[in-house]
Amino acid sequence: MRFTIASLGPVVATSLVLGACADAPNPVEPPAQLEAAAAAQGRLPDWFAQSSPVVLALPGTVFADHDEANDRLLFGVENAAAIRGVTTALSRLGIPSSAYAIEITEPIYQVATLRDRWRPTQGGIQIHFGNFLCTLGFNADDGTQRSFITNSHCTGKQGGVQSTQYYQPTSSVDGTVIATEVEDPQYVRGGACPRGRKCRQSDASRALYSSSVGSTRGAIARTSGANNGSLEVTGTFSVTAQDNTTRTFAGGTTVNKVGRTTGWTRGNTTNSCVNVNVSGTNITQLCQTLVQDPNGAVLVGGGDSGSGVFRVTSGDNVQLVGILWGGSSDGRLFVFSPLNNIQQELGTLVATN
Amino acid sequence: MPTSTAVTLALLAAACAAERPEHPDDARAADVAERTMTASVPDSLLLRLIVPGEVRAGRRVPLTLTIENRGTRPLDLYLRGRGITVDVEVARAGGEVVWRRLEGEIIPAILHLRTLAPGERLEVEVEWDQRTAGGAPVAPGAYLARALLLVEGDPWATEWVAFRIGG
Numbered sequence: 001m002r003f004t005i006a007s008l009g010p011v012v013a014t015s016l017v018l019g020a021c022a023d024a025p026n027p028v029e030p031p032a033q034l035e036a037a038a039a040a041q042g043r044l045p046d047w048f049a050q051s052s053p054v055v056l057a058l059p060g061t062v063f064a065d066h067d068e069a070n071d072r073l074l075f076g077v078e079n080a081a082a083i084r085g086v087t088t089a090l091s092r093l094g095i096p097s098s099a100y101a102i103e104i105t106e107p108i109y110q111v112a113t114l115r116d117r118w119r120p121t122q123g124g125i126q127i128h129f130g131n132f133l134c135t136l137g138f139n140a141d142d143g144t145q146r147s148f149i150t151n152s153h154c155t156g157k158q159g160g161v162q163s164t165q166y167y168q169p170t171s172s173v174d175g176t177v178i179a180t181e182v183e184d185p186q187y188v189r190g191g192a193c194p195r196g197r198k199c200r201q202s203d204a205s206r207a208l209y210s211s212s213v214g215s216t217r218g219a220i221a222r223t224s225g226a227n228n229g230s231l232e233v234t235g236t237f238s239v240t241a242q243d244n245t246t247r248t249f250a251g252g253t254t255v256n257k258v259g260r261t262t263g264w265t266r267g268n269t270t271n272s273c274v275n276v277n278v279s280g281t282n283i284t285q286l287c288q289t290l291v292q293d294p295n296g297a298v299l300v301g302g303g304d305s306g307s308g309v310f311r312v313t314s315g316d317n318v319q320l321v322g323i324l325w326g327g328s329s330d331g332r333l334f335v336f337s338p339l340n341n342i343q344q345e346l347g348t349l350v351a352t353n
Numbered sequence: 354m355p356t357s358t359a360v361t362l363a364l365l366a367a368a369c370a371a372e373r374p375e376h377p378d379d380a381r382a383a384d385v386a387e388r389t390m391t392a393s394v395p396d397s398l399l400l401r402l403i404v405p406g407e408v409r410a411g412r413r414v415p416l417t418l419t420i421e422n423r424g425t426r427p428l429d430l431y432l433r434g435r436g437i438t439v440d441v442e443v444a445r446a447g448g449e450v451v452w453r454r455l456e457g458e459i460i461p462a463i464l465h466l467r468t469l470a471p472g473e474r475l476e477v478e479v480e481w482d483q484r485t486a487g488g489a490p491v492a493p494g495a496y497l498a499r500a501l502l503l504v505e506g507d508p509w510a511t512e513w514v515a516f517r518i519g520g
Contacts, residue, residue, distance in 0.1 A: 132435070133464040153435065153461045203461075261464065261505060279458035280436065302433030302505050303464035326462050329440050329455040329503060330390075334462070 040099050041071050047095045048073055054093065058085045062105050073100035078107050113231040114221055114260045115169050120214030121148065121178065122236065123308045124221035124258030128170040130156065135259040136168070137204075137323045138239065138308040139217045140349040145182075145208055146215060149342065149349065150306035151325045152184050152205045158283065159187040159200070166207055179207035185345050187283055197277070197284045202337035202345050203325035218353020220258055220308055222316060226266035227297040237310065239352050241319040247340050248273040249289050249321075255311055255336075257324050259304030262331070267293040276335055278326065287341060289322065292333045300327035300334040309336040320351050392507035397424025398469075402441075402500040402511040409519050410493050414481040416441055418500040418511065422469040432465040433503040439477045440503065446495035446515075451485045464505055483518060493520040 048066040055064050055075055060082030067074040073095070075086055083102050090100060112118070114135075115126045123138040127150065134154035140147055156162030164181035167174060184205035193199035209215055220237040223230045237258070249255075249272040256266045271290040278285065291309075293299055305325055310318040320339055327334040343349055394400055403417040418439050422428045432438065441454040469475070481498075483491050495517055501508035 131466045133431075133466065151461070151463070153463055158435075259462070261462075276459050279455065279460045280434065280438070300462050302431065302462055302503065305462040305464075307462075324462065326459045329438075329458065329460060329501075329508075333459075335459055 037098075040096065044071065044073060044099065047093070047099060050093050051090055051095060051100075054089050055086055058082065058089060061086065062107055067101075075100065075102045076105035077102060079104060112233050114223070114233060114258070114263060115231060116233075117169055117174055118221070120216045121168060121209075122216050122219035122221050123148075123239075124260070124264075126169040126260035126303070127154070127178075127306070128167045129154070129164050133170075133260065133303045135261075135304055135306040135324075137306045138220060138320060138351050139215045140206075140351040141217060142183075142206060142347060142349055146217075147182070147206045147208050147349075148179060148215065149204055149206055149308075149323060149346070149351075151203045151323065152200070153203055153278075153325065154306050155181050155184050155205050158184075158203075158281075159198070160184060164207070176213060177210055178213045179209045182206055182208045183346055192275075192286055194275075194277075194284055197282045199275075199284045199286050200345060201286045201341035202323070203285055204323050204337055204342040204346055206346050206349075216353075218351065220310065220318065222258065223264045226256060226264050227293060227299070229263060231260070231263045235316060237312075237316050237318045239308075239310070239320050240317040241313065242349075242351050243311075243319055243321045243339055244343060245340055246321065247287055247338050249338075253311070255291055255309050255321060256318070257299075257304070257307040257309045257334070257336070259300070259307035259324065261301035261303035262298060265293075265297065265299040265334075267291040267297070267299050267334070270333075276326075285325070285335070285337065288335050288337055290333060290335055296332055298331040300324065300331050304334075390507045391501065391510040392504070394509045395428060397422055397426070397428055398509075399423050400500070400502060400509055400511045402498060402514045404498055404514045404516045407517040407519050408483075411483060411490070414443075414483060414498075414516070414518075416479050416481060416498060416500065418477045418479075418502065419474055420469070420477075420502065421474040422471055425471050427471065428469045430467045430469055431505040432467055433462070433505065434460055435463055435465060437465075437467075437475065437477050438503040439479060440501040440508065441479060441481065442499055442501070443481055444497045444513075445491075446497060451491055451496075452481060453486065454479060454481070456486050460503070491518065493518045 052064040060078045062076035065074040118125045127136045137149045152158045155164040161184050165177045166179045168178045187198035187200050218239040221233045222235040222237045224234045249269045253269040258264045273287040276285045276288045307324040309322040310320050322336040322338045324336045399421040401419045408414045443452040444450045497513045499513045500511045
């Protein structure tokens, strides 16, 4: 057998150098340490197979790697306190300390975003229909029907039921129809509606879940913070209450939403129970509430339609107050339909957990 | 007679530089551009605003946005709204914005996926009635306009285009 420093890597190379310094009676014959190192190198795959499940079962361990580039095993741990457990386990397996290294590293978290696949579903995540993307506002039961609420304009046609089929996050990622539109009242003329326009009090529709698709009522995905642009889901808001009565919110009321485009955003109500014309249409939404951030943060973007709007009551507990449907072109203002209006048009909904 | 040739700001600037190099109006379009956050347009996408070179005072100004895929591959556009939503800004040559098409408008926050085939071109036509956001008629003179295509994230903007409102 022939050995070279370059091909043996650092572990074996170190042994070779040390061996050469200690004694080199016959340079043609490989020293004993070199043979041992070579033998160790050959056993690394087996040692890795044996040690990986044992080590990763220990608390505080992050990863196990057969580090071929350096001819060693490499283990990552969260902190120094975890090292002893690893060395003990490896010793029991008969793996010499010269065959591995342990390093302290950051723990690795699984990252899922509002645009990923979620089962069971929850509020705040992306939904897809036709050529459009929206946000699943909130899960709710209508009688015994397990449903979710999103915007009326997040259906095949705004107003009227077209049995729109929804996918999550997209049909290309998962071709399962998660739900089908079952309720979306027509927009009507007359009454308080301006001449030449069609009106409703809410931009809301209801979709009935497919029996095979799980959903969590009372859960809205939470990202790492409000108005920070993050889409990574780090927890869940728990809908513990719903405001079924308020149509006119006091100015300055802080409300939040979670949507697939701008994530968790928060602002204060500036105008309430205002009639709003929808740009580019003959639709007017009656008695809506406007929200802005006092510091001018962007609160809404294309794809956030349908986001549930809520007040934080304590910790992650929230009270549902409505559903977002639109905003200004610069995204610094959003508009939502109060839950009261939604239920006047869709009937009683139970959205709490 | 008004010409229907689109004149980009760059062309205008070059012409102005040749004819009157130190005119105070020439360099101010950049000041206008900085006021609205915009995002980079994909390399293969050509966004262009077409405006007549001159329009008589009081007449509506036709503004046409063209969106063209100049690449060899299909291009997925993520557009805000159920259709194509276009904002337009009109500014005096000195930089003051006098009109924004979507100012005060509420736009549905839905995202529309539209794939543009290689060579495919979309056109959106809008008008400006030569009035400020407050409703007052603007004075004759030199103006700049640009279109902003609302997409996921910050909008994509065209170059500023110069035109004149005649007396």
